[in-house]
Structure formats: C-alpha cells, structure tokens
Amino acid sequence: MxxxxxxxxxxxxxxxxxxxxxxxxxxxxxxxxxxxxxxxxxxxxxxxxxxxxxxxxxxxxxxxxxxxxxxxxxxxxxxxxxxxxxxxxxxxxxxxxxxxxxxxxxxDPTPMVLTVALKDLGTGNPAVGKSVTVHPSTGADVPLTAVAGKPGVYSSAPRTWGAPFTPADLRIGATTVRKVSLDFTRAETRIHVVDPT
CATH class of the missing domain: 2.60.40 (Immunoglobulin-like)
Structure with a gap:
C-alpha cells in the first residue's frame, strides 16, 4: 500500500x-x-x-x-x-x-480627456457656439470648450474622472441630452452627439 x-x-x-x-x-x-x-x-x-x-x-x-x-x-x-x-x-x-x-x-485612473463631436439635429452640420458641460452625480460641472479649428468639437482639459462621473450627464446649455461614460482604457474618450436643443 x-x-x-x-x-x-x-x-x-x-x-x-x-x-x-x-x-x-x-x-x-x-x-x-x-x-x-x-x-x-x-x-x-x-x-x-x-x-x-x-x-x-x-x-x-x-x-x-x-x-x-x-x-x-x-x-x-x-x-x-x-x-x-x-x-x-x-x-x-x-x-x-x-x-x-x-x-x-x-x-486611480490617469488624467483623461472627454471630447464631444456635436452635430445639429436639423442639418447635420457641426453645432457651434454651444455651452457643453458634463454634470456629475455630486460636485461641480466640467466644461467642454470649443476646439480651435474643429467646428462642433468640444473637449475637456485632461483630468481625473472620479466615481461621480460614472456615468454623468452631458448637457448642452440647461438640457441634458444623454448619459456619458469614460473609456478607461484610452487617454481620450470621443463621442458623437446630435444636438436636440
């Protein structure tokens, strides 16, 4: 045995x-x-x-x-x-x-950029001159500013997107147009949005 x-x-x-x-x-x-x-x-x-x-x-x-x-x-x-x-x-x-x-x-994630390419609902043309922000569940809104030379494109500064932004509201003016989430495997998350305002 x-x-x-x-x-x-x-x-x-x-x-x-x-x-x-x-x-x-x-x-x-x-x-x-x-x-x-x-x-x-x-x-x-x-x-x-x-x-x-x-x-x-x-x-x-x-x-x-x-x-x-x-x-x-x-x-x-x-x-x-x-x-x-x-x-x-x-x-x-x-x-x-x-x-x-x-x-x-x-x-923690590294600083990342959120970029929104905004098109007009009626014409499909780039939507320019808009106030675009990301609204978290708590805390201050993050502005997305117009990118020079790229009509209708708005980007945030590089930043660490904390838990209140997972997900967050994308707003054009005072109107919430959709939920957004970051792709944490990239340095930049780019989304395309139709402007309904």
Whole structure:
C-alpha cells in the first residue's frame, strides 16, 4: 500500500484591486515574484489574489504581496504607487491577523480627456457656439470648450474622472441630452452627439 502525503491549506488573505472611478474589481491580475516562506503561497482565483498557508507552515506571513494588472490597455491608464519592482504592479501589505474579508485596494485612473463631436439635429452640420458641460452625480460641472479649428468639437482639459462621473450627464446649455461614460482604457474618450436643443 502506498501512502500519499497530504497537507491542508487555509485561506489567510484575499486581495482585490478596484478601479477607483467605476468601483469595479480589476479581473486580469497576476502575482509578482515573491520569495514565499515555506508553507505559504499565492495565486489568482476569480479575479482576486488568494494568499494561503499550509497547516505545517511554521513562519509568519510574508510582509506583502505584489499584484500586477495584466491587462496592459487598462494598466497604462492607472496610477500605481512607487514601491513594487515591476511595472503595473502594486505592493499590498499583509498586515494584521488572517481574515476572509477582502483587502480592497483602489487604483486611480490617469488624467483623461472627454471630447464631444456635436452635430445639429436639423442639418447635420457641426453645432457651434454651444455651452457643453458634463454634470456629475455630486460636485461641480466640467466644461467642454470649443476646439480651435474643429467646428462642433468640444473637449475637456485632461483630468481625473472620479466615481461621480460614472456615468454623468452631458448637457448642452440647461438640457441634458444623454448619459456619458469614460473609456478607461484610452487617454481620450470621443463621442458623437446630435444636438436636440
């Protein structure tokens, strides 16, 4: 008879990265190279990094885990703090006692531009001389100014679009014409709108 050694592992920590503007979990992750103590391991499970230990692990948990955003298009438009050894990576401390409550870390987007190409409803011509703003759920409106040499095109200054803009109202004058959302995998979101005012 052959006896196969077995070991029991238990969840110690679960780390999730969240997009600060959308609140959504970032699903495409990988674990950075870490020198794990004997009996400790980390892997990606359903969009979270799960840190586990075996029953025989005799050392404390590592001080941190490096989590990398594997979606290069999204990662290029996120702000990562200094401290990790790889690009598009955040170093997450594993402090405190083990817990099944996820350690959620929010990553801010980089500054982005929203551009609206506005056409007149009746003629299809560029709609010029309009007051175009983006109205968030809370906070101040963001103006979109006319782009010189491009009739009917209005753009914001580069800015960090926070959660109140996900989504937001596009207004022409005092009229709300549609909901808008940013494409956080690009430096510029460009939309085409018919002006009904």
């Amino acid at each position: 052959t006896v196969i050694a077995t070991s029991t592992t238990s969840l110690q920590y679960r780390v999730r990265l969240l997009h600060a503007s959308t609140g959504a979990a970032i699903g495409a992750l990988s674990v950075g190279p870490t020198l794990w103590p004997p009996g400790w391991s980390a892997r990606v499970v359903s969009g979270s990094v799960v840190v586990a230990r075996t029953a025989t692990a005799g050392t404390p948990a590592p001080a941190f885990v490096d989590v990398t955003v594997a979606d290069a298009g999204l990662a290029a438009h996120l702000v990562f703090p200094a401290g990790a050894d790889r690009a598009h990576t955040i170093r997450v401390p594993l402090a405190g006692p083990p817990t099944e409550v996820p350690i959620d870390v929010a990553l």
